[in-house]
Amino acid sequence: MKHPQSLDSISQGCQQYWPPGAPTQAQYPIGRRPLNQYLAHWAQQVPNKSALEFYGYSLSFAELDALSNQFAHYLASIGIVKGDRVALYLPNCPQFNIAYFGVMKAGAIHVPVSPLSKQMELMHQLGDSQPKAVVSFDRLLEFMQPVCEQLNIDNLLVTSISELRPEQPTIPLPELFDAAKLDPVGGQVDFFSAIKDMPSSAPSVKVELDDVAALNYTGGTTGLPKGCVHTHANIIDTVAAYSPLVYGDYDGNASEQVMCTFLPEFWIAGENTGILFPMFSGNTLVLLARWDCVAFLEAVEHYQVNVCNLLVDSIDEILNHPLVNDFNLESLNCTPCISFIKKLNPDYRQRWRELTGTTLFEAAYGMTETHTCDTFTKGFQEDNFDLKIEPAFVGMPVPGTQFKICDLASEQELPIGSEGEIWIKSPTLFQGYWNKPEDNQRLLKDGWFRTGDLGMITEHGFVRYLGRFKEMIKVNGMSVFPTEIEAMLGQNEAIAACGVIGRKDTKKGQVPVAFLTLKPGAKQSEAELNQWARNAMAVYKVPEIRILQQLPMTATGKVRKKDLEDLL
Structure with missing residues (x-):
């Protein structure tokens, strides 16, 4: 019988099959320090080098x-x-990157907020994180404003x-550029006007690796989204372990690679590709406000883009x-990819190689809690070794x-080759959920998550990844948790009870479906x-509504979701 054995990057199995030339240790080109110090370093070393390109608007490292x-x-x-917490309610734009590093340099805590969120979701996230300031897109x-x-x-x-x-x-410009700027009213402050007369020298705040840097909100198995507490160490350790493996070794000089991203920067994967990875290596970043196929093709040709994390749907x-x-x-x-609705397969890989000369590979396994x-x-x-292992091969740590x-039940470690729950221990692991001591005690065990x-x-x-134990629904690659939708629907005065499950959809991957009953007299x-629901929550969370006379319930008063699946 094989004995239990945890897996890390230096275990015997990994050593034997480790890709030739791939680094076996995290690399820190200019030291293990907060990422905002990397910006200051590049601003001194390569001040005039382009840090960010946005449809013709440019910022050098010195300017950023x-x-x-x-x-x-x-x-x-x-x-x-x-x-103190500072929330950013913005689409992809240079102001996001400016504000992100400004928050870090101030010693404050970055709270990214989805620009798809609406009033009920904003009330929850901002009510939980209690920011002292918010930077908002004017069209939102x-x-x-009413939430503030x-x-x-x-x-x-x-x-x-x-x-x-x-000029x-x-x-090609997205339609966001066509909307005239809305002037601040009612006590609001214009972002660029507010900062233009401020000193451009580095602030005196001392930022340490163990200081909290960000609250990245994620869905949970119960209730509304929870804030993952990430330190500056979590952030720099994420990049130092992953980036050299995927994008190449760094010698301390600014990389000549040009990176491009369209992934939303409020999202943890977009934060990585739009802020962390390029700043770590001193890359030029080509930032797109959103996905647009022709804009991407033109960006690659115009800026000579070398690296981009793509969705298989985009490919x-x-x-x-x-x-x-x-x-x-x-x-x-270098084109890592993410399989959400469409999955990477040999045909995509071969056609992409013929088109670009580069090979597609899955980016990573991970979650917000581990960056x-x-x-x-x-x-x-x-x-196609990686594509021949079923179910999903997600690589090595x-x-x-x-x-x-x-x-799952006993929490005991199982032998190699057994199926069970994945536990992770990592320098990138969050410090816990914000204001959720019971969840932290249940899910964090002696450094393992x-x-x-x-x-x-x-x-x-x-x-190998076998599936979700949780009830998460993936809609166009975005995580949707039934309990979150149930909690929001529960605030409608007409709804007595509800249960939400996912339904397969050929275009979106999955869509949420809410089975519910109405209170007496509700019409x-x-x-x-x-x-x-469309007025209460982000559009990708809006469920299909099915009104029932009675929900199938267990003896303990819980909705029998298996019965709801049968109703579909």
């Missing part, structure tokens, strides 16, 4: 450093001190994308676009990260409740 310093000084001027003020008023958040800054409209765009659109052969994509040399980069698959693509498989995912470890040291129709 100075603007983020100014924002840090502004935060101090309104009373923000170390440990109709949702944010209700929560007594006095410092509301606004900004727009249209004010950055270049000569380098690539499918590129490969089948009628104009794809009009563009030169030969600059691409998403727990494994890597690069180096296992020969003869990155340096410093450990995996073990435990029994219970992921709620099912998987196994092979005798060769490979990690709302399914269409009316659906419209209410």
Whole structure:
């Protein structure tokens, strides 16, 4: 009988099958220090090098450093001190990157908020994190302003994308540039006006690795989203373990690679690709406000993009676009991908290789709690090795990260080759959920985190993902938790009880379906409740509504979701 054995990047199995030349330890080009110090370093070493390109609007490393310093000084001027929270309610734009580093330099805590969130979701996240200041996209003020008023958040800054409209765009502009800038009213402050007269020198706040840097909100198995507490150490350790494995070794000089991202920066994967990875290596970042196939193709050709993390759905659109052969994509040399609705397969890989000369590979296995980069698959693509292992091969753990498989009931570690719950221990592991001591006690065990995912470890040291133990629904790649929707639907005065499950959908992957009963006397129709939900939550969370006379219940008063699945 095989004995229990946890898996890390230096175990015997991993050593034997480790890709040749891949680093076995985390690398820190200029030392293990907060990422905002990397920005200051590049601003000194390569001040005029482009740090960010946005449709023709450019920021050098020196300019990004100075603007983020100014924002840090502004935060101090309104009373923000170390440990205070600052929320960013923005789409992808340079202001996000400026504010992110300004928050870090001020010693404050970054709270990214989805720009898809509406009033009920904002009330929960901001009510939980209690930020002292908010930076909001001007076109989203109709949702944010009343929330700030209700929560007594006095410092509301606004900004727009249209004010950055270049005279000569380098690539097609999204419609966001067409919307005229809305002037601040009712006590709001214009972002760029607020910081323009602030000192551009570095603030005096001392930021330590163990200081909390961010509250990244994620869904949970119970209740509404929870804030994952990440330190500056969690952030830099994430990049130092993953980036050298996937994007190449660094010698302390600014990389000549050009990175591109369209992933939303409020999302943990978008934070990695739009902020952390490029700053760590001194890359130029080409930032897209959103996915647009032609804009991406033009960006690759114009900026000679080398690296981009893509969704397989995006790859499918590129490969089948009628104009794809009009563009030169030969600059691409590293294209990790993420399988959500569409999955990476040999056909996609072969066609992509013929088009670009580079090989697709899955980016990583991970979650918000661990900053998403727990494994890597690069180096296992020969003869489609990674695609032949079923179910999903997610690679080997990155340096410093450990995996073990435990029994769901007893929590005891299982032998190699057994199926069970994936547990992770890593320098990137969050410090716990914000204001959730009971969840922390249940899920964090002696430095290990219970992921709620099912998987196994092979005798060769490979990690395989078998599925979700949790009830998470994936809608267009976005995580949706039934309990979150149930909690929000429960606030509708007409709804007595509800149960939410996922339904397979050929276009979106899954869609949520809410089975519910109405309170006596309530007359709302399914269409009316659906419209209410559209006003209450992000569009990808809005469920299909099915009104029942009675929900199937257990003896203990819980909804029998298996019976709901049968109703589908």
